[in-house]
Ligand SMILES: Cc1cc2nc3c(=O)[nH]c(=O)nc-3n(C[C@H](O)[C@H](O)[C@H](O)COP(=O)(O)OP(=O)(O)OC[C@H]3O[C@@H](n4cnc5c(N)ncnc54)[C@H](O)[C@@H]3O)c2cc1C
């Protein structure tokens with residue numbers, strides 16, 4: 001087995017999603033190489049070299065890869081696929097953007113959002129918003145997988161892999177990066193947070209999210225949201241948890257003013273402990289909550305915060 | 309400029325799916341089917357491009373059994389000009405769908421192809437990206453805004469960190485995210501009119517694609533059910549449980 005993992009990073013630091021993906025790769029067994037494609041990304045390569053279980057880091061350092069545009073990344077990955085049995089990337093928006101095209105260029109399938117490695121060619125993945133689990137056998141010579149990061153632990157940083165430069169630059173010239181509106185936050189990232197407090201339509205407006213933030217400050221938590229809260233403009237899209245938003249599995253998930261639609265549950269029902277605060281005692285969120293509190297959130301949440 | 313928009317027939321998003329007892333798949337008998345919600349957004353965007361005078365024609369495509377003509381009729385009722393049904397008896401893998409769509413693209417030469425970002429049955433999120441790689445057209449995935457100016461398109465994308473804007477050389481492939489637009493409903497007169505709009509059927513053979521099997525579905529099982537816990541009486545009890553029973557807060 002010879003496995004290539006595509007690292008996720010911002011040219012300065014390695015994203016932890018890469019560590020979960022390496023753990024999935026290690027479960028397949030065999031040689032694991034990590035590709036760091038970026039611009040001025042040597043620091044990331046050094047970080048990647050420390051991931052336990054990685055034997056080689058390939059750095060493609062070129063402006064063409066600065067923003068990891070799919071059209072430029074794909075020919076690079078296809079080139080490096082020679083001799084590989086598996087190519088893995090985290091199922092983040094970046095991995096989801098790049099990998100299907102890699103699979104298509106290799107004329108193989110992509111197996112999306114893998115949650116379990118059964119063997120080198122059998123994988124488990126959720127379908128229908130997590131209401132069913134499919135066990136899929138790959139018949140392809142190269143397996144292209146995206147990995148659901150919450151299903152795999154982060155690999156440790158105790159290794160020392162060899163770092164090797166890869167010179168080829170591919171600039172397809174079809175797309176260019178214009179800019180980004182990144183929400184700056186001191187809080188942990190949703191997908192890596194140990195505690196998450198999320199608000200739904202019941203929050204009423206964006207300002208009211210401040211009562212969740214006060215709790216988050218005390219618990220070191222990330223703040224999430226339902227689709228309804230994002231659609232209503234209360235908060236930004238990067239906070240959406242669910243089937244089509246972020247998939248999270250913290251130690252503690254607190255759902256506030258969220259009814260518990262299947263699309264929301266799909267994104268959080270693997271959390272270890274779930275708390276729901278909702279004034280409707282019939283809300284479906286209570287069917288997955290370990291601790292349910294039927295109450296008006298505007299009274300319950302500030303009181304909860306002052307009790308912490 | 310022509311717009312090609314893809315439409316997949318899937319289980320209605322409100323239906324709670326049930327896994328078949330023989331673990332061969334999900335029970336679709338007598339289940340309400342509908343247009344994939346992300347495809348509704350794709351159709352809406354296509355129609356808006358036509359209403360804005362940017363697109364001249366909207367063509368809807370679906371790959372599947374005869375029943376998917378129902379969703380194509382819906383697209384026509386919403387404002388698509390004509391439809392193409394690519395007949396396929398069994399559910400095809402995304403790569404095979406993308407290969408069929410690539411042939412339609414080759415024949416139709418659209419300026420933009422709009423797909424949903426994800427089908428809510430397989431949750432694959434890959435067909436659009438595969439189509440982009442196969443056709444060599446640039447991709448703007450998970451779009452929350454699409455702006456077309458002459459031979460360029462500005463696409464704002466919903467990414468993990470927030471919003472990213474990229475510029476693409478036309479023609480392009482776009483996949484829709486939830487915030488791109490709010491789809492309209494079809495009016496009764498338009499539903500009637502849609503019955504007379506052209507709907508053409510093509511076979512896989514006619515398109516010259518060899519369907520290859522890349523994966524085998526071994527089993528489909530229900531996920532572990534999460535047991536409902538308890539209701540606490542008040543905030544004090546909640547804090548106590550979290551501290552002393554679940555031990556998730558200090
Ligand atoms: C294709 C598709 C994809 C989707 N993807 C996602 C997704 O990724 N994530 C997601 O979340 N949703 C998603 N949805 C939407 C989903 O179906 C629901 O519409 C959404 O989750 C509802 O959000 P909500 O629970 O905040 O709102 P509502 O369902 O309106 O619930 C609001 C809740 O707040 C409670 N409440 C109101 N006021 C108070 C108060 N003062 N105190 C206490 N409780 C109060 C109410 O009792 C109610 O239960 C998707 C839908 C589709 C069709």
Ligand SMILES: Nc1ncnc2c1ncn2[C@@H]1O[C@H](COP(=O)(O)O)[C@@H](O)[C@H]1O
Pocket residue numbers: 314315316317344346347350369370371372402405422423424425426427428430431432433434435436
């Ligand atoms: N059989 C199909 N017919 C038409 N469009 C499809 C089909 N399968 C997938 N698509 C399109 O591709 C998008 C993404 O699907 P998927 O990659 O399967 O999650 C869908 O939202 C559709 O727009």
